[in-house]
Amino acid sequence: MKLMQLGLMLVALVGLSAQQATAQEWGTVKGRFVVDGKAPTLPQMDVTKDQAFCGAKLPDPTLQIDANGGLKNVALWLYLDRGATAPAVHPSYAEADKKPVVIDNKNCMYDPHVATVVVGQPVEFKNSDPIPHNFKVEGFANPGMNNLVPVGGVFETKFENEERYPMNASCSIHPWMSAKIVVRELPYMAVSKEDGSFTIENLPVGKHKLQIWHEVPGTIKELVIGGKTVKDRKGLLEIEVKAGNNDLGDIKIAAGDLK
Amino acid sequence: MQISQALAFGGPYRAGGLVLAVMIGAILGCSSEPAKFEPNRIAMYKAELSLGTKLDPTYQVQPIEKILTETFGTPDKPDLSLWDPKKLVPDLAEERADIQTEYDEIKAELDKALKDPDLDPEDRADIEADLADVKKDLDAVDKQIAAVEGLVQLDMLQMAAGPYGSAEDGTPRGLYRQHCVHCHGITGNGAGPTAAFLNPYPRDFRLGKFKWKSTTTGAPPTHDDLKRVITNGVPGTAMPSFKLLPAEEIEALTQYVTYLSLRGELERNLILDFSDIDVAVLKPAGMQSEEEKEYVESLSADELKEEQTGLKEELAELSDPEIFLPDYLAPIVTKWAFADKNVTDVPEKPEVVLDESIVHGRDLFFKKGGCATCHGQSALGDGQTAEMFYDDWTEEYYDPKNPEHLEEFLALGALPPRKLQPRNLRLGNFRGGRRPVDVYWRIRNGIEGAKMPAAQQLTEEEIWHVVDFVRKGLPYDSLSQPPEHVQENVRVRN
Numbered sequence: 229m230k231l232m233q234l235g236l237m238l239v240a241l242v243g244l245s246a247q248q249a250t251a252q253e254w255g256t257v258k259g260r261f262v263v264d265g266k267a268p269t270l271p272q273m274d275v276t277k278d279q280a281f282c283g284a285k286l287p288d289p290t291l292q293i294d295a296n297g298g299l300k301n302v303a304l305w306l307y308l309d310r311g312a313t314a315p316a317v318h319p320s321y322a323e324a325d326k327k328p329v330v331i332d333n334k335n336c337m338y339d340p341h342v343a344t345v346v347v348g349q350p351v352e353f354k355n356s357d358p359i360p361h362n363f364k365v366e367g368f369a370n371p372g373m374n375n376l377v378p379v380g381g382v383f384e385t386k387f388e389n390e391e392r393y394p395m396n397a398s399c400s401i402h403p404w405m406s407a408k409i410v411v412r413e414l415p416y417m418a419v420s421k422e423d424g425s426f427t428i429e430n431l432p433v434g435k436h437k438l439q440i441w442h443e444v445p446g447t448i449k450e451l452v453i454g455g456k457t458v459k460d461r462k463g464l465l466e467i468e469v470k471a472g473n474n475d476l477g478d479i480k481i482a483a484g485d486l487k
Numbered sequence: 488m489q490i491s492q493a494l495a496f497g498g499p500y501r502a503g504g505l506v507l508a509v510m511i512g513a514i515l516g517c518s519s520e521p522a523k524f525e526p527n528r529i530a531m532y533k534a535e536l537s538l539g540t541k542l543d544p545t546y547q548v549q550p551i552e553k554i555l556t557e558t559f560g561t562p563d564k565p566d567l568s569l570w571d572p573k574k575l576v577p578d579l580a581e582e583r584a585d586i587q588t589e590y591d592e593i594k595a596e597l598d599k600a601l602k603d604p605d606l607d608p609e610d611r612a613d614i615e616a617d618l619a620d621v622k623k624d625l626d627a628v629d630k631q632i633a634a635v636e637g638l639v640q641l642d643m644l645q646m647a648a649g650p651y652g653s654a655e656d657g658t659p660r661g662l663y664r665q666h667c668v669h670c671h672g673i674t675g676n677g678a679g680p681t682a683a684f685l686n687p688y689p690r691d692f693r694l695g696k697f698k699w700k701s702t703t704t705g706a707p708p709t710h711d712d713l714k715r716v717i718t719n720g721v722p723g724t725a726m727p728s729f730k731l732l733p734a735e736e737i738e739a740l741t742q743y744v745t746y747l748s749l750r751g752e753l754e755r756n757l758i759l760d761f762s763d764i765d766v767a768v769l770k771p772a773g774m775q776s777e778e779e780k781e782y783v784e785s786l787s788a789d790e791l792k793e794e795q796t797g798l799k800e801e802l803a804e805l806s807d808p809e810i811f812l813p814d815y816l817a818p819i820v821t822k823w824a825f826a827d828k829n830v831t832d833v834p835e836k837p838e839v840v841l842d843e844s845i846v847h848g849r850d851l852f853f854k855k856g857g858c859a860t861c862h863g864q865s866a867l868g869d870g871q872t873a874e875m876f877y878d879d880w881t882e883e884y885y886d887p888k889n890p891e892h893l894e895e896f897l898a899l900g901a902l903p904p905r906k907l908q909p910r911n912l913r914l915g916n917f918r919g920g921r922r923p924v925d926v927y928w929r930i931r932n933g934i935e936g937a938k939m940p941a942a943q944q945l946t947e948e949e950i951w952h953v954v955d956f957v958r959k960g961l962p963y964d965s966l967s968q969p970p971e972h973v974q975e976n977v978r979v980r981n
Contacts, residue, residue: 276875278871360857362940363940366879368759370705371705372704372879372935373705373941374704374933374938374939374940375933375940375941376857376940376941376942376943376944377944378857378944392759392763400938401857401860401861403887459778459782461538461539461765462763
């Protein structure tokens with residue numbers, strides 16, 4: 229019953245946004261997360277089983293910083309206050325949100341390490357390794373799952389509820405493996421790339437709050453943007469989106485906060 | 488000599504008697520105080536760690552307790568007065584009202600038609616058929632509402648709740664405290680007085696997760712699943728069978744376990760949401776973290792006032808039954824009430840020659856099933872097991888990769904973490920039951936809260952082969968003298 233209502237609401241929402249598309253102006257937000265200072269180097273992870281294939285050690289994927297200080301795998305998503313109405317969704321997302329998100333097991337590591345998924349979007353848990361893996365996914369709003377994915381296999385699923393913070397995926401066979409899955413109702417979200425850069429396309433023009441998160445500290449409670457320090461316990465950053473491109477520039481996160 | 492000896496000892500004995508009297512007084516004094524549900528301090532501390540600040544007693548901790556007491560009552564006096572289907576399943580209640588209206592209209596039409604002496608029998612049949620259709624819809628909705636209402640019933644909870652004894656009419660009271668509390672605790676937190684001495688630890692109900700069930704991973708157990716565990720016990724653990732209790736008492740206990748689970752789940756969700764509200768501006772100065780203090784000091788008097796008012800409104804809203812019943816309780820209750828929807832269908836076991844099925848099963852055990860990775864080449868539970876595996880109940884407070892806060896959690900009543908072991912399949916003992924269907928469910932759905940994954944890659948027929956292999960194709964080792972073993976990967980490394 230609830231689902232049907234939700235479905236109707238979504239249909240209404242899509243209809244609404246399609247109507248508004250002509251009048252609504254959109255802006256794309258870009259930026260780059262940079263580590264300020266010397267971040268700790270994480271020791272390599274010990275491989276305790278299937279060493280013949282996985283090797284004896286694997287790099288720890290939780291903290292990845294490039295030569296220019298760019299921080300990979302910072303997730304950010306549009307944050308709505310309790311009871312706030314959701315902004316319009318740009319029509320370009322309609323198709324994109326139907327495409328499956330693939331989370332693969334490659335060389336005893338998850339690829340990607342941080343994934344973003346829209347509620348209802350198909351997710352494919354894949355295993356490209358020659359050894360069996362399994363996905364144990366735990367969140368709060370969604371029921372947990374734990375499925376074995378054989379060599380070359382795929383497990384398809386969908387998440388029906390928004391998660392306030394990313395879900396955790398792990399492998400019951402290989403304890404060092406873990407991935408994070410951001411599940412949101414709205415498609416306005418991103419994960420920073422190798423160089424720390426991110427893009428959220430086609431946000432409706434106006435004021436928005438972005439919630440910023442990284443696996444190590446959780447929500448980013450303090451950052452420096454445009455020379456200004458922003459502190460927020462929930463990792464919220466208020467931005468004003470103008471039509472066209474909005475470059476937030478370098479967003480600095482203190483190395484000390486990544487311990 | 489003897490007299491003087493007695494006298495010599497008289498002093499300390501008298502003192503001992505006095506201490507004893509005081510102790511008895513203290514115990515009696517305690518027992519006359521009403522039993523209380525314990526707050527989930529572990530979940531609260533976990534929230535505090537991630538926030539970097541303390542939860543506020545007035546604006547966060549107490550409102551949660553208040554909501555829980557309003558919704559569930561106390562261990563002595565369960566209270567379900569807020570459980571109105573109109574609020575818990577408003578959609579269903581509305582649907583029912585609509586169908587009822589329709590039914591009444593058709594009924595009136597029929598009554599009118601029946602008074603007509605020239606009524607065409609065909610017309611009559613049409614109206615009657617319509618009425619029957621609507622009645623069917625009505626029954627279907629009623630059945631769903633009944634599932635919600637029947638999940639926990641006050642008279643059943645009253646039999647299980649309160650101190651042990653009986654009501655005036657002889658119905659039992661306090662069954663939970665008679666049979667369960669010493670292990671599972673008054674709150675159902677699995678930390679009763681005996682818990683620390685048991686291996687495995689008693690189940691903590693507050694996560695709403697249960698291992699031995701017929702439903703898919705992530706779904707709650709059905710009523711029958713819980714009842715089966717209470718009736719049969721869990722072989723190989725301290726959980727006994729309660730088969731000798733009258734059916735009604737088992738029903739009462741099943742509902743009481745459900746009640747404690749629902750309560751625990753609601754509490755965890757409330758802790759999550761209340762802790763997400765930043766109450767820095769309402770906190771007394773001593774309670775604020777540095778960061779919060781800095782923030783509050785940065786506000787002007789007007790801003791502070793405005794924030795405080797807004798925040799109080801938000802908190803009042805969350806504490807309003809009109810909000811928390813549909814938003815928080817309803818999703819948990821519906822999940823449990825309709826657990827039957829998630830039961831895994833078990834196809835009939837195909838007629839096969841047992842020996843052949845075992846051969847197939849053995850092959851699947853090693854290859855496609857991937858069972859041997861954990862259960863080992865010889866099924867002794869000695870596969871390459873990761874050394875960092877703990878179950879979900881333990882991972883609530885213990886992250887083996889980040890163990891630094893363990894001491895604090897232990898001080899709050901968490902039990903020392905124990906590593907999870909893959910089952911030795913050669914003991915002929917299966918905790919979730921040894922019927923073929925029990926083993927089928929374990930393989931098809933995995934084990935909730937543990938690491939055993941669902942073998943979704945196997946066909947139904949293949950699962951039956953594995954069931955045959957596990958039940959009939961393995962050598963039998965005596966339970967009292969299982970063979971000594973070291974895990975494969977540890978063996979290789981040393």
